[in-house]
Amino acid sequence: MFNFVRTIHLYMSSILFEIKNSVAVITLNRPEKFNSFNSEMALLFQKILDDCASDKNIRCIYLTGNGKAFTAGQDLSELTQENPPSFDKILSEYYNPIVARIRNIEKPIVCAVNGVAAGAGANIALCCDVVVTSSSASFIQAFSKIGLIPDSGGTFILPRLIGFQKASAIMMLGDKISAAEAEKMGMVYKIFPDEIFAEESIKIAITLSQMPTKGLALTKEALNRSFNNSFEEQLKTEDELQFEAAHTSDYSEGVKAFLEKRAPIFRGE
Numbered sequence: 001m002f003n004f005v006r007t008i009h010l011y012m013s014s015i016l017f018e019i020k021n022s023v024a025v026i027t028l029n030r031p032e033k034f035n036s037f038n039s040e041m042a043l044l045f046q047k048i049l050d051d052c053a054s055d056k057n058i059r060c061i062y063l064t065g066n067g068k069a070f071t072a073g074q075d076l077s078e079l080t081q082e083n084p085p086s087f088d089k090i091l092s093e094y095y096n097p098i099v100a101r102i103r104n105i106e107k108p109i110v111c112a113v114n115g116v117a118a119g120a121g122a123n124i125a126l127c128c129d130v131v132v133t134s135s136s137a138s139f140i141q142a143f144s145k146i147g148l149i150p151d152s153g154g155t156f157i158l159p160r161l162i163g164f165q166k167a168s169a170i171m172m173l174g175d176k177i178s179a180a181e182a183e184k185m186g187m188v189y190k191i192f193p194d195e196i197f198a199e200e201s202i203k204i205a206i207t208l209s210q211m212p213t214k215g216l217a218l219t220k221e222a223l224n225r226s227f228n229n230s231f232e233e234q235l236k237t238e239d240e241l242q243f244e245a246a247h248t249s250d251y252s253e254g255v256k257a258f259l260e261k262r263a264p265i266f267r268g269e
Contacts, residue, residue: 014041022059022209031067036075042094049101060209064112073119095152106217112201123154131188133179134197212250213268
């Protein structure tokens with residue numbers, strides 16, 4: 001069992017932030033609105049991600065939601081108010097920067113989907129590095145229900161996770177995908193029963209935070225580059241990034257610990 005040294009920082013009521021050892025725990029916290037995003041919450045989330053990226057004491061990020069939902073995506077009530085934000089503003093200033101930060105942060109991000117993940121919320125979850133769910137969680141590409149197209153990187157990520165045909169059907173039909181179905185088709189890494197979900201999912205983040213996180217960041221970069229590289233280009237990418245990984249102190253510590261038959265102590269350097 002892990003012993004946590006806990007420091008809690010409340011940025012605002014819409015998002016909770018705390019540090020458990022070297023894991024940043026981000027909890028979406030508008031349960032009365034199924035943790036849907038308004039403009040203020042979206043900008044706050046970007047700031048928190050930036051803070052996590054720059055804090056050397058944080059080595060892994062854990063993202064989850066409070067209540068019955070992970071997040072229902074955009075708060076549609078904001079769009080019916082006087083002078084609502086335009087769709088190009090919502091995407092260019094709110095959601096696209098969020099998913100770009102998630103993919104580009106040089107730290108592993110575990111998304112613990114505790115309930116329904118709908119619309120942009122589903123696609124924010126799926127672009128994280130390790131996605132786990134509670135047994136009662138579900139995913140919905142809800143855009144087609146109101147005449148919109150999937151956004152927040154969904155048309156890029158989902159076909160690469162589950163294949164073109166499955167992704168096309170799920171996006172057009174707007175089917176509700178259970179956690180079990182999501183795991184079966186390769187959308188998520190693992191499912192945990194609801195009663196142990198919080199404990200087991202945070203263990204994954206703790207484990208990652210104690211690993212050679214510089215090497216994990218380079219792995220993430222290699223995966224990001226693979227989206228656009230040819231096979232030959234990807235081989236060159238692996239060569240370049242492996243050279244960098246082999247010159248980290250974590251690599252030296254890993255080899256030394258192996259030879260000395262002891263557990264390594266990695267620092268992410």
